[in-house]
Amino acid sequence: MRFALELAALVSIGIWSWVTPSAPLRYVAVVAVPVAVAALWGVFATPADASRSGGTVIATPGPLRLLLELAVFFGGATALYAAGSRTLGVLLAGVLVVYHLLSWDRVVWLLRH
Template identity: 50%
Template sequence: MSNLPTFTRPTLALAFGLEVAAVVTYGVWAWHTVPGPLRGPAAIGLPLAVAAVWGVFATAGAQVTGTTVVATPGPVRLVLELVVLGGAVAALADLGDRTPATWFGALLVLQLFLTRGRLRWLLAN
């Protein structure tokens, strides 16, 4: 296993911001799309489920602590990240205003470009 590239604080802040925004987006999306008495539980449960999956399925050595609950191959983790973050773009677009979705998507592309060394690392591990 090769060494994970290091990142600048702004790059880490961008990645963390996108992760938090994605989780919040899933809650807002659930609130606006799930009808009736399941609206509240969905608005709380969906973001919690996304955050749990995000935290549980990680590539060993890719976290600050270096540990993971379920060791996940790098390519699988990359797909998970693209599904979660790309899904947030789709959820924002589904809410009706394309501007936030466009901005989120643009920031996601920027983050992927800035962390292309990490993408190569994930694909190799």
């Protein structure tokens, strides 16, 4: 489920990257923006995080990682909303709230590490 939500966030950011800039820039933005977000997502991680195989490139404190995750997930919902897909953006945000409530144990783990 988490992987599907990660992909949904990146696709949503890609959609926003396509509809926001003017025609010549959109071809660069639709690739560059989601790749940059995915790179940040993959590089900054909390060591021993079971949801990420435990490895990391740049060791990041858990609370900071949680903020990054919330920014990417809810940034995707916001991007979808801003791109004109308001219903899907709100739906994605609702699913994300439920997901984070159901994975509260991981949220607490991040806050403690």
